[in-house]
Amino acid sequence: MKRILILSAVLLAGCQGQNFPEAQPSEVLEVSDGDQIRIDPTIVSKTINGKTFKMYGYNGQIPGPMIKAPQGATITIDSTNHIDYETTIHWHGLRLDNKSDGVPDVTMDVTLPGGSHRYTVKFPDEGIYWYHPHVREDIQQDMGLYGNLFVKPDDETEYNPVNAEEVIVLDDLFLDENGENVPYGKDHPNFALMGRFGNQMLINGDTHYDQTFSKGSVVRFYFTNVANTRTFRLHIPGAKLKLVGSDVGRYERDSFVDAVTIAPAERYIVEALFEEAGDYKLMHTSPLAEFSLGDFSITEEKVYESYAEAFNEIRSYDDVIADIDAFRAEFDRPVDKTLRLTIELDDRMGMMHEGMMMHHDETGIEWEDTMPMMNTTMASEDFQWKLVDGETGKANMDFMWKFKVGDVVKVRIINEEDSAHPMQHPIHFHGQRFLVLSDNGVPNTNLVWKDTTLVPIGHEVDILFDISNPGEWMFHCHIAEHLSNGMMGMFKVSN
Numbered sequence: 001m002k003r004i005l006i007l008s009a010v011l012l013a014g015c016q017g018q019n020f021p022e023a024q025p026s027e028v029l030e031v032s033d034g035d036q037i038r039i040d041p042t043i044v045s046k047t048i049n050g051k052t053f054k055m056y057g058y059n060g061q062i063p064g065p066m067i068k069a070p071q072g073a074t075i076t077i078d079s080t081n082h083i084d085y086e087t088t089i090h091w092h093g094l095r096l097d098n099k100s101d102g103v104p105d106v107t108m109d110v111t112l113p114g115g116s117h118r119y120t121v122k123f124p125d126e127g128i129y130w131y132h133p134h135v136r137e138d139i140q141q142d143m144g145l146y147g148n149l150f151v152k153p154d155d156e157t158e159y160n161p162v163n164a165e166e167v168i169v170l171d172d173l174f175l176d177e178n179g180e181n182v183p184y185g186k187d188h189p190n191f192a193l194m195g196r197f198g199n200q201m202l203i204n205g206d207t208h209y210d211q212t213f214s215k216g217s218v219v220r221f222y223f224t225n226v227a228n229t230r231t232f233r234l235h236i237p238g239a240k241l242k243l244v245g246s247d248v249g250r251y252e253r254d255s256f257v258d259a260v261t262i263a264p265a266e267r268y269i270v271e272a273l274f275e276e277a278g279d280y281k282l283m284h285t286s287p288l289a290e291f292s293l294g295d296f297s298i299t300e301e302k303v304y305e306s307y308a309e310a311f312n313e314i315r316s317y318d319d320v321i322a323d324i325d326a327f328r329a330e331f332d333r334p335v336d337k338t339l340r341l342t343i344e345l346d347d348r349m350g351m352m353h354e355g356m357m358m359h360h361d362e363t364g365i366e367w368e369d370t371m372p373m374m375n376t377t378m379a380s381e382d383f384q385w386k387l388v389d390g391e392t393g394k395a396n397m398d399f400m401w402k403f404k405v406g407d408v409v410k411v412r413i414i415n416e417e418d419s420a421h422p423m424q425h426p427i428h429f430h431g432q433r434f435l436v437l438s439d440n441g442v443p444n445t446n447l448v449w450k451d452t453t454l455v456p457i458g459h460e461v462d463i464l465f466d467i468s469n470p471g472e473w474m475f476h477c478h479i480a481e482h483l484s485n486g487m488m489g490m491f492k493v494s495n
């Protein structure tokens with residue numbers, strides 16, 4: 001297959017934004033079964049801290065339109081590529097037909113600038129999903145190509161009553177001392193060792209986020225992390241938080257939490273109760289740094305209808321539990337496949353690297369770029385991020401797992417602590433759903449269907465697949481730079 005790389009214009013990202021239409025905020029596109037819509041990647045301009053950037057947006061919007069669909073619907077999405085770069089759209093987390101999965105060279109040819117592609121997108125499962133390019137995500141996604149899909153459950157009373165709902169996309173941009181975007185790598189992503197950590201946090205594409213609610217409000221947040229590599233740890237000091245759902249719908253039951261850790265590509269549904277009037281902040285607090293992401297102003301006037309009672313109740317969800325019940329007998333099955341996450345360094349780089357101490361704490365997460373020198377100087381050719389199959393010892397695209405529809409498969413993911421450069425990896429499997437059964441042998445007692453899971457350094461995570469969707473599917477690390485470095489593999493599901 002012929003691949004044409006069109007890079008020159010992309011290298012200009014960060015300047016010359018003046019001639020393009022200004023990015024618009026995300027609109028809601030409410031769809032029904034059988035609808036036909038357009039989602040076009042376009043070039044936009046966006047002003048960040050007084051500097052005008054040339055960026056990308058779906059339908060001129062950052063984030064792209066929020067597609068709201070009823071569970072069970074199927075729609076047609078036409079997409080014409082109006083950017084200066086080849087692209088595809090991946091509908092992240094949806095169990096759709098393989099041919100519409102948007103993976104270049106696997107399910108489709110890339111869409112060249114000016115070209116078009118038609119996707120058939122179906123929504124079998126409730127939950128909060130997102131869409132993004134599957135080509136040079138380190139540039140295209142970072143420059144604004146991302147949007148959410150929300151699948152309403154069949155029975156909407158399955159969600160708690162709330163006073164407001166907020167969709168929040170978390171991201172970061174890496175700006176230099178002049179406020180310009182630090183250039184991207186030409187043929188390969190730069191910062192491929194640890195990923196591109198930004199220093200300007202963004203919510204829904206903006207540096208500022210603020211909302212006003214009445215005292216006593218219960219607000220449901222839908223969080224999506226679209227950053228290249230940054231893991232966020234979210235909390236709202238002073239507000240009570242309740243974790244309700246994640247990638248593919250609700251948990252078996254609600255749980256009160258202090259904070260939510262969200263890796264790239266993950267989603268979390270969290271409800272917050274603002275009991276008192278005053279100012280609150282949405283914070284990202286890690287062991288290494290603290291960022292204020294947004295502000296809530298809670299007015300003295302009491303909320304018209306209080307849902308505090310329902311909020312304070314821990315609810316369990318019989319439909320979710322019943323769905324998972326069908327898999328419980330398999331929880332103790334032997335491990336079917338193992339996957340080791342590791343890195344191989346070129347000898348020269350290995351020696352250089354050895355003298356440097358990595359910083360990772362007991363969370364097993366690199367929260368910031370603590371080795372900027374290494375991360376900047378090491379080129380993509382100097383190392384190889386690897387997903388290694390336990391059975392054959394083969395890595396990345398050199399092996400292919402084979403399953404059948406109806407299989408229940410346990411995969412153990414082992415993130416080696418003693419590799420040359422251990423790092424957490426958010427691992428995403430296309431086209432299927434899975435349960436995270438345990439982490440370092442500790443069983444997970446409140447389950448939720450996922451499509452992406454974070455495997456911290458030194459952790460062994462067991463996941464159980466509902467193999468339900470035929471086709472040739474990809475799995476990979478969702479750190480954009482690790483994916484481009486080759487940290488990806490394939491599995492084939494036959495009927």
Ligand SMILES: [Cu+2]
Nearest residue numbers: 425477479482
């Ligand atoms: Cu990774």
